[in-house]
Amino acid sequence: MRHRFWSALAALAISPFLVSSVSAGGRTLSCYEQATVPPVYRTVQERVLVQPASSYVVQQPAVYSYQTRRVQVQPERVSYRRSPAVYQTRYRKVQVQPASIGWEYRMIKGRNILCKVQHPAVYRTVGQQVLVQPASRVAVRQPAVYSHVKEKVLVQPATRQVVKRPAVYRTVSRKVLVQPARTVWQPVRVRGCRY
Incomplete structure (x- = not known):
């Protein structure tokens, strides 16, 4: 390839002389013409970032519940009261005067006669308060x-969780x-030319 390139350059350098030789009736040794070589491409696979990695926070509120509880509003108390004494009236017979024998005058059939008389005991009912309960x-x-x-x-406290999203x-x-388009000199096969 390098040999052809330098040959093409040599041909360019001597082309004026060749033209003059041909026009002058000289013998042609070799002929070249310009040609465009198209560019060379290659298909490659690439990994392209569509969405970058990110993160977001998920917060869960606290969870509560209601419970019924028995509470003491007023403690036990002890108070004292005074109970008065209890009395009861009890009755009994009291001898006021004992039995006796005496002499007294009595009128009997119009006559005043001294008689021996027996007197029974004399009693009286009296009440007395007796202490039943002090x-x-x-x-x-x-x-x-x-x-x-x-x-x-x-029931459950509030939570905060960071969630990560991958890219x-x-x-x-x-x-x-791979290779851009280029122009080269390449030999031409025509009558009157050889290479």
Whole structure:
């Protein structure tokens, strides 16, 4: 190939002389003409970035629940009250005057006669208050008071998660120039020329 290239250059250099020789009736040794060699391409596969890698944040709110709880509103209390003494009236017969024998005058059939008389005992009913139960201090217990309330309870705390998206690629085909177009001198086979 290199030999032909230099031969073509030599032909260009001596072409004026050849023309003059031909026109002068000289003998032609070899002939060349210009030719265009088209460019050479090659198809290559390339990985092209369609979408770059990215990330986004997913937030989950906290989850709550309601529970019923028994709470003490008022604690147990102990108070004291005074119980007065209890009395009862009891009755009994009391001898006021014992039985006796005495002398007294009595009118009998118009006559005033001294008589021996027996007098029975004299009794009287009297009431007396008797202590049945003495005064005391009584403890009064008041039970605790409870109520039910609703409470907001955390079941799951809020979360924050970073989600990554990988880059997206696509394979594309394109032509790559391997050798550009060029002009060369190549030998010509015509009558009167040889190479």
